[in-house]
Amino acid sequence: MSGAASPRVQLRAHGRVTVRTGKVEIGQGIHTALAQIVADALGRPLDQIDVEPVDTDHSPDEGVTSGSLSVQQAGAALRLACAALSEPSAASGPRSVGLSAPRADLPAKLHGAAFIHDRKPADAPLVHGRVLHPPRLGARLLSCDEAEARALDGVCLVLRSGDLLGVVAATSAQADAACAALSATARWQLDADSPEEAQDLQQLPCTTRVVVDTLAPMAQAGVLPVGPNPVPRPAEAAPAAQREGEPGRTLRARYSKPWIAHASIAPSCALALWADGRLRVETHSQGIFNLRRDLALAFGVDEPTVCVQHRDGAGCYGHNGADDVAFDAAWLARALPGQRVRVLWSRADELSHSPFGPAMVMQLQATLDAQGDITQWQHDLWSPGHSRRPGRAATPALLGAWQVEGGSPPLASIDMPLATGGGAERNAVPGYAFAAVQVRCHSVHTQRRSSALRSLGAFGNVFAAESFIDEIALATGQCPLALRRRHLQHDPRGLAVLNAAVSHAGWLQHRQQGDRGSGIAMARYKGTGAWCAVVAEVQTGATLAVRKLTIAADVGLVVNPDGAANQLEGGAIQATSWALKEAAQPAHAGWADYPILRFTEVPLVDVLLMPSTEPSLGAGEASMGPTAAAIANALYDALGVRVRDLPLTAERIVAAMDRTEHPNKDL
Numbered sequence: 001m002s003g004a005a006s007p008r009v010q011l012r013a014h015g016r017v018t019v020r021t022g023k024v025e026i027g028q029g030i031h032t033a034l035a036q037i038v039a040d041a042l043g044r045p046l047d048q049i050d051v052e053p054v055d056t057d058h059s060p061d062e063g064v065t066s067g068s069l070s071v072q073q074a075g076a077a078l079r080l081a082c083a084a085l086s087e088p089s090a091a092s093g094p095r096s097v098g099l100s101a102p103r104a105d106l107p108a109k110l111h112g113a114a115f116i117h118d119r120k121p122a123d124a125p126l127v128h129g130r131v132l133h134p135p136r137l138g139a140r141l142l143s144c145d146e147a148e149a150r151a152l153d154g155v156c157l158v159l160r161s162g163d164l165l166g167v168v169a170a171t172s173a174q175a176d177a178a179c180a181a182l183s184a185t186a187r188w189q190l191d192a193d194s195p196e197e198a199q200d201l202q203q204l205p206c207t208t209r210v211v212v213d214t215l216a217p218m219a220q221a222g223v224l225p226v227g228p229n230p231v232p233r234p235a236e237a238a239p240a241a242q243r244e245g246e247p248g249r250t251l252r253a254r255y256s257k258p259w260i261a262h263a264s265i266a267p268s269c270a271l272a273l274w275a276d277g278r279l280r281v282e283t284h285s286q287g288i289f290n291l292r293r294d295l296a297l298a299f300g301v302d303e304p305t306v307c308v309q310h311r312d313g314a315g316c317y318g319h320n321g322a323d324d325v326a327f328d329a330a331w332l333a334r335a336l337p338g339q340r341v342r343v344l345w346s347r348a349d350e351l352s353h354s355p356f357g358p359a360m361v362m363q364l365q366a367t368l369d370a371q372g373d374i375t376q377w378q379h380d381l382w383s384p385g386h387s388r389r390p391g392r393a394a395t396p397a398l399l400g401a402w403q404v405e406g407g408s409p410p411l412a413s414i415d416m417p418l419a420t421g422g423g424a425e426r427n428a429v430p431g432y433a434f435a436a437v438q439v440r441c442h443s444v445h446t447q448r449r450s451s452a453l454r455s456l457g458a459f460g461n462v463f464a465a466e467s468f469i470d471e472i473a474l475a476t477g478q479c480p481l482a483l484r485r486r487h488l489q490h491d492p493r494g495l496a497v498l499n500a501a502v503s504h505a506g507w508l509q510h511r512q513q514g515d516r517g518s519g520i521a522m523a524r525y526k527g528t529g530a531w532c533a534v535v536a537e538v539q540t541g542a543t544l545a546v547r548k549l550t551i552a553a554d555v556g557l558v559v560n561p562d563g564a565a566n567q568l569e570g571g572a573i574q575a576t577s578w579a580l581k582e583a584a585q586p587a588h589a590g591w592a593d594y595p596i597l598r599f600t601e602v603p604l605v606d607v608l609l610m611p612s613t614e615p616s617l618g619a620g621e622a623s624m625g626p627t628a629a630a631i632a633n634a635l636y637d638a639l640g641v642r643v644r645d646l647p648l649t650a651e652r653i654v655a656a657m658d659r660t661e662h663p664n665k666d667l
Contacts, residue, residue, distance in 0.1 A: 008060060008081040009038060017044055019051045019078065022062030023070040024286060025105050026316040027570075028620055029563035030070045032104045036096040036559050037075045041082035046096045051104065055309035056292045064287035064389060066318065066452065067421050068529055068567075068618025071559060075616060100562035109312065116284055116311035117269045121340060124273055127156065128172045129343040130179035131328040132165040133353050134403060136586055137410060137449055138191050139163070145185040149178040158182070159335055162405035166332050168341060193586070196446045198256040198359040198645070201382040206442040211418060211425045215376060215438035248367040248375065251472055255364070255464035255644040258583035260357040260453060263596050264315030267345040268322050268354070271311075272329035274337045279306045283326040284313025290391025291323050295330060297394075298401040298408075317574065319389050319451035321345055321354040327398040351588035353399060357453025358384040358413070358446075360424065362464035372476050373486060377434040381461065382442045385413030386423030388451040399449075413450045415443065415457075421526050427458035427625060430465060431494060431524045432487035448586065454574065455624035458525060462625025463579075463632065463646065466521035470633045471642065480633070481507070481520060491524075497531040497552045497610060498522050504608050505535035505550035515540045516547070517638025521629035525622040530555040531610075532622035534572065536630035537603075540638045543650050546576050546603040546631055554610040556617045565607040567619040573602055575627035581647050 010018040019038050025031045035049040052058065062074055108114035120126055134141065141163040149167055150158050154174035159166040165186065167178040196204065270283040279301065285291045288308040296303040313322060325345050333341040345353070360383040367376040388411055390397045395408035402410045415423030422428075425441040473480040481502060488495040502508070502520060510518040517540070522533035535550040549572050558564050577597035588594040628646065636642050641656040 008078055009042075009085065011085065015044065015048050017042060017049050019049060020059050021051065021074045021078070022054060022060045022289070023074040024054045024065045024288065024310040025312065026065060026284070026286065028070070028567055029103045029105070029560060030065070030074070032101055033071055033559040033563055034074055034078055035104065036099075036101055038078050038082060039096045041079050042085075045094065046101055053309065054288065055307060056288055057307050061289040064290060066286055068525065068620045068622065071616045071618055075559070097557070097559050098561070101560055103563070105312070114312040115266070116271065116282060116313055117266055117344065119271060119282070119311065121271070124275065124338060124340040126340050126342060127168050127170060127336065128175040129166060129168045129329060129332040129341045130175045131332070131343060131400065132179055132182050132186065133349070133399060134163050135188055135190065135352075137447060140189040141165070142187045142189050144182060144187070146182065148185070149181040152178050152181065157332065157335055159332060161331075162403055162407060164331070164400055164403040166328070168332050168336060172344065194447055196359070196448050198258050198361055201359060201361045201444050204444045204446065206382065206444045208440055208442045211439040211441055212429050213438045215378065215436040248369055249476065250365060250367045251475055252363070252365045253468050253471055253644060255362045255460070255467060257360045257460040257463065257646045259359045259448065259450075259585075260578055260582050261351050261584040261588065261594055262315070262317055262320040262354050262357075262453060263582070263594060264313070264317070264320055264350060266314030267347055267350040268320060268325040269313065269342070269344045270322070270326040270329040271340055271342045272326070272333040273340040274330075274333050277305060279330055281306070281308045281326050281330055282311045283308065283322050284311055284316055285322040285326060286316060286319070287323075287389060287391060290389060291326055292391075294323070294390035294396040294398050294401070295327065298327060298396045298398055299330065299334065317454040318357070319355050319387070319453070321350055323390050323397075324353065324399040327396075327400040331400055331404070347590045348588065351584070351590070351594050352586065355388060355449045355451030356584050358386055358424070358450040360457065360460035362460055364464060364468045366468065366472055368472070368476060372478050372483070374432070374472065375435045377430055377437045379428050379430070379439045379461070379465065380442065381424060381428055381440075381457070382444050383424035383457060383460070384444050384446045384448070384450040385415050386426075386450065386452055386456040387416055388413040388449065410449070412445070415441070422457065424457040425461070426456045426526055427461040427465075427523055429527055431491065431527060432484070433490045434487065454571065455525070455621040458523070458621065459575065459578065459624045459628060462521070462523045463628040466523065466626065466629030467632050467642070467644065470519070470636065474636075484520075484522065493554050493610075494522065494524055494531050497554050498533045500608055500610060501533035501535050501550055501552035504552060504606070505537075507535050510537055511637055515638060517634040517636070519630045519633025519635070519637055521626040521633060523626050525618075530617040530619055530622040532568065532626050534623060534626040534630040536627065536634040538631060538634040538638055540635070544580060544635060544648055544653060545601065546580070548604045548606065549576070549627060549630070550606045550608070551623055552608040552610065553619060553622060554612055554617075555619045555622070556612050556614040558609050558612070559616055561609055564609055564619045568607050568623045569605045571621055571623040572605055572627045573597065575624040576603060576631065579628040579631045579646055579648055581649075583647055
């Protein structure tokens, strides 16, 4: 019962229009923006456009809602659908595209009626499940005394399969108690931890691929001199950018980002019901069709017998636990036909069992000519793969499906091709005009589960590249802004965004003011998406505080200015949290050991959208990398020290100050 044959746009009685899209609403306001596109295409008032809930029975399969592609992909498809209507309406409503229309999804969310965590469907009895996963991948369940859990009030099911344990009870509290009883008696066989933090990546097995190389051919032709590839250095021993021999000046630096958790405000949740020969699942997955494929594989049923419906969740920034919790709910519900099972992960589950955004190491080298222009640019990066989403392999990519009896082996993480956005190498190819460029991606093989997290490799690569641009300028006595401008003459839209951000923020006036500093950074997301420049203003003290972010962005034709600004602002705030605080370990219990940015620490964010009539581009991830780099550059402006390893904690800042005072300490 695929919805592929359902019309995307359907005219109904009384002037109303039904819109079906495969892109899900995860807080980005996309359904409002798509409704605006349809309203203008048909000449209808916006309040006559109804965007249907997204499910695999009735919606078109448009892949995963990710990569800031919804307006580009679904918007274009809807325009074509409107143009193809045999008898389009002659109505002429007010223009909607370009106006900040109210978000259609907000009223229900503000009244607490939207989120899956609060759903209580009346068409089947609702019971509550919990699943106890092994503490980490590869752990084996040796024994567990299930008797205490079975004896607790309200418990109707205790289930074990392989290394997976589950309970179902009448209430959520009873399910928690039963799961705690199982956890107290479970004994696990744990393999020894392998070193997989950022500082270890360059020593781990890897597969190398050349992303782009215009350096080697020119060197072979005798056009450019090429020195040996730089020897990797540990982060704590990385020297300041170095001057080297002739010809030209060669500078090197190494940067890193840690593993990062999704850290969604609410833990993952799903509802599942087996009835009438079908499995019906409700979850907040970004890719409901991909999830349907993997659920069918995992349970050995035909794909059309599975229906996945998207429901709102409180935070979704990539491949989090929404798909895994859907398997958990379906696994328990299969043992209780006719009863709808609601599974809610704990905070510890969410922080420890969801896929992590991978750690990365970026090692950069640049050679300059006598005029201070960059002639050679080399970018080497080490990272696990950035995708392990469901629906893309012959076996499921679902955590529980690996852990049940006879389950499939865990899938390795991969990187999507650069032509479709890439993974680890996203934004590693510079947007500046350099004579010769070499980019190599070293795909590191780790045991830790990595997958897509907002902006994928762009966060680390832009942080490194834009920090390095500042370092090059300062090491050669140049203005960081002037150096960027010279290498952006080929890109008028990028240059305009950079100039707009600097001018709007008054960057030159805010530099080096006591304990305050100001930094700039920019990038075109994925090299094909939105242009974004950020000016960060920071204040130093006991900790580094980000006071203001000024963002200028060119997202093409702006469908909903408020929605676009919201996405840029949200991405920048999350990037601020990553830059200042976040670093994931294999297991976390809660916010105490995985701190995120607090509301009192959120900077003022000022967003400037460039006017444009060019095709629309996504905004949700464009501000991530530039924000982190701008903060690091502002830190240098304030204190004169460079911290190349994220997060920018007080300990790392003090260590950098100590290295600055004792430059020969680590050499």
